[in-house]
Amino acid sequence: MAESNTVRDDKAAASSLSGRGVDFLLNRHRFKPAEALPWILAIAVYFFLPDRLTFGSQVLIMVLFALSLDLILGYAGIVTLGHAAFFGLGAYTVGLLVIRAGWNEPISSLFAAAAVAALAGFVSGWVLLRYRGFTLLMLTLATAVLLMELGNLRSDITGGYDGLPGMVIAPLFGVFEYDLYGKTNYLYTLAVLFVVFMIVRRIVYSPFGEALTGIRENVRRMHAIGAPVHRHLVVAYTIAAAIAGVAGALNAQTNAYVTLGVFEFERSAAVMVILILGGTGRLYGAFVGAVIYMVLEDDLAKWSPEFWQFGVGLLLVVTVLFARRGLLGLFEDIGRYISKKRAS
Amino acid sequence: MAHVLEIRDLNKNFGAIQVSRNINLTLEKGARHALIGPNGAGKTTLVNLITGALTGTSGQILLNGEDVTKLPQAARTRRGMARTFQINQLFRGLTVIENVYLAIAERTGASNRLWRAAGAERAVIAEALQHLDSLGLGEDAGKSVNELPYGRQRLIEIAIALAQRPRLLLLDEPAAGVPSSESHLILDVIGRLDPDIAVLIIEHDMDVVFRFAKEITVLVAGAILTKGTPQQIAKDEQVRAVYLGQDHHEVAP
Structure with a gap:
């Protein structure tokens, strides 16, 4: 009885709230048909480009990594240049579990990587997120460099820049072997990305996600309305770190190889470039940015191994100058322009 | 019953500069208190000290009888305090x-x-x-x-x-920057505020102050010059000299 009353109350409240110009807020979390598109494309790649699946897995991993950055950069407005620290910790968690502990079951390794990265995110976030802007930029950068140097110092454990070779990952669910063409791995990576994406999507459309955008839009006002700004940021940073850790773990499993390169500054910078290209604070920007960046990198590097970065740099400059909200923002603007033209 | 807001001997120094000097101020439930003074008198600084955006050098701030001097802004806000900003x-x-x-x-x-x-x-x-x-x-x-x-x-x-849902509301020049054609919107809202809320308003526009306030505190160079009802303040020669005699409609930085 009580339950049906609640449902009726909710419905009554819903009907009184509709038509007040706030439907966008009431319905924001509902799935739109267009949201199926990236997943359909990803499955299409599996069937139509079977010889590019290893590369495809790399792209999906970058999408996941960029998605984790979007949660903190795009939604909460935290600028970091050390996000590779968590990617690297995830990768090394998997690598060390296999090589030093003989633990090679893939899915439990993912959880272990997420836990290690989350712990590091929580501790470093607790300390660093009292700062903002340029100071935070330098401190996050330094954290990643310190981790890399720590790994270098104990290269007896980490394998240093030569890396941890000879990782053998156990079959998925004990059944599906990792094949030469990366078919299993592609589907596995896509499945992990899908699950994590659903979690991130849920978080950004929650009241907590709304509070993160409040921090991005005006941190001073957030303090004034009594928001626990630091706590909100640490929670977001910890979640983002865990996801970056999962991305790093997938990377280690895909390559069956980990080196200290996972911590490199270039990776932190690349993921930020990806997000800016695709569009920050809009979930799917990570998909657009990662695909464009990775394909460009791949093609331009084949065409000109020395100067490929020039092409990426040029695209970034053009994006920042003419499409400040990223390519996805640009598509939205064009779509709105066309529908307006049609209406008039 | 405890005061909604009580400030005791509050001081704030930025280095050698004293921006708030021996401030004592109390607001009761339902108060309509205006804080006036020339530019640079330390009015917004005082609001920042009350909210906890700034920490005083010495002195105490009490909300509903509870000492909140050492509490951060979020904790003070949870105790029923809200503010608006001079610049949006x-x-x-x-x-x-x-x-x-x-x-x-x-x-x-x-x-x-x-x-x-x-x-x-x-x-x-x-x-x-x-x-x-x-x-x-x-x-x-x-x-x-x-x-x-x-x-x-x-x-x-x-x-x-x-x-x-504040019990204490701090309004920092609510009508600042609003064209006169629209300022009645703001004044209507301020006039209709819940009579139980204690309101401290900083305002340059004397029409607003005299219409709205039941008490006025005049702040000059970080210290309280005088306090009183609007009638007392209007007659006060000292206040005239430092404040009312001059034109003060420009917006403080």
Whole structure:
């Protein structure tokens, strides 16, 4: 009885709230048909480009990594240049579990990587997120460099820049072997990305996600309305770190190889470039940015191994100058322009 | 009964510069207290000290009898204090309803929920609409803050503070920058504020001050020059000399 009353109350409240110009807020979390598109494309790649699946897995991993950055950069407005620290910790968690502990079951390794990265995110976030802007930029950068140097110092454990070779990952669910063409791995990576994406999507459309955008839009006002700004940021940073850790773990499993390169500054910078290209604070920007960046990198590097970065740099400059909200923002603007033209 | 706000011997120094000197001030429930003074007198600094955005060098601040001198801003806010800003501090990229939603979600603790849709918090949305309706902003709920004229943006500034359901409300020049054609909107809202809320208002416009305030404190060079009813202040020769005699309608930085 009580339950049906609640449902009726909710419905009554819903009907009184509709038509007040706030439907966008009431319905924001509902799935739109267009949201199926990236997943359909990803499955299409599996069937139509079977010889590019290893590369495809790399792209999906970058999408996941960029998605984790979007949660903190795009939604909460935290600028970091050390996000590779968590990617690297995830990768090394998997690598060390296999090589030093003989633990090679893939899915439990993912959880272990997420836990290690989350712990590091929580501790470093607790300390660093009292700062903002340029100071935070330098401190996050330094954290990643310190981790890399720590790994270098104990290269007896980490394998240093030569890396941890000879990782053998156990079959998925004990059944599906990792094949030469990366078919299993592609589907596995896509499945992990899908699950994590659903979690991130849920978080950004929650009241907590709304509070993160409040921090991005005006941190001073957030303090004034009594928001626990630091706590909100640490929670977001910890979640983002865990996801970056999962991305790093997938990377280690895909390559069956980990080196200290996972911590490199270039990776932190690349993921930020990806997000800016695709569009920050809009979930799917990570998909657009990662695909464009990775394909460009791949093609331009084949065409000109020395100067490929020039092409990426040029695209970034053009994006920042003419499409400040990223390519996805640009598509939205064009779509709105066309529908307006049609209406008039 | 305890005072809603009590300030005891409050001092604030920035290095060798004393920006607040021996401030003593009390506000009772339902107070309508204006804080006036020339530019650079330390009015906004005092508001920042009360909210906890700044920490005093010495002295005490009590809210409802509780010493909050060492508490951070969020903790003071939870004890029933809200403020508005002289220069708009809005969530500019968001819609009007979201601006108010955020304040309610932080007050009720809804903002700690990660696993529920923001749109499913019907009670928060309904309350946000109520606040907007009462300020005549109901029609603008779905609009982006950026799209609204400045006068209406000033009302959102107040709407956010009221959504915090304060017992103490600090208004820092609520009509600043609003063209005179729209300023009646702000004055109406201030005139209709819940009589139980204690209000401290900083204002340069003497018409507003004399219409609204029951008590006035005059701040000069960081110290309280005098206090009194509007009639007493209007007659005070000292106040005339330092303040009323001059034209002070420019906006402080």
